[in-house]
Amino acid sequence: MRRSEDFAQTIRRGTRAGRDTLVVHCRRVEGSAERRVGLVVAKTVGNAVVRNRVRRRLRAVVVEQVEVVPPGTDLVLRALPPAREASYGLLRDDYVSAMSSAVRRASARTRA
Template sequence: MLPAALRMRRSEDFALTIRRGTRAGRSTLVVHCRAVPEQDGARVGFVVAKAVGGAVVRNRVRRRLRGVVVEQMNSLPSGADVVVRALTPAASASYLELVEDYRSALTAAVRRLDDRASRT
């Protein structure tokens, strides 16, 4: 279970993170990351569209992604919003594939965020 303090809930936060944040995609998912300076910890949200599959499949993918994020909680940047968007291949991906794709995409998105911050 994802702790309540880590959950992103408002649709405005999702939209801002997707529109204004950095993005890194892999074969099973896309990670969007946005710096929120006035925020203490990180928050995470999940987007699993109907294209991934039926309700049972989408919920299974969402549960797996939540588990991945909880395992990798230490790698979340402080003061950031992160949106993890599942792609269609996530439905048939193994847990280890999801872990590798998430870790790789998060690292790339945070690196791009740092690059963007250093340019300003």
């Protein structure tokens, strides 16, 4: 995901699930088979070196777990300040937990 409009729509219209290190926003896109993911790592997480390390870890987690995300889903991952000290394993666990919760809520919303 690259356009700010896509980020904004996913955050505003999607469902949200938060954990200690990150927040996952999820929006189901009808008629699409794509899985799109955007990352938000703000300055509150740390300096540029820390933000880039967090971004690389989150990107690796997403690539590792891409098959779990249903087709036609847009996700925005927003890193929280505790992510700066989080290990890869903790980030992965928080992502899997938050993502599954957000996807479940988004799927229930589209069916209703």
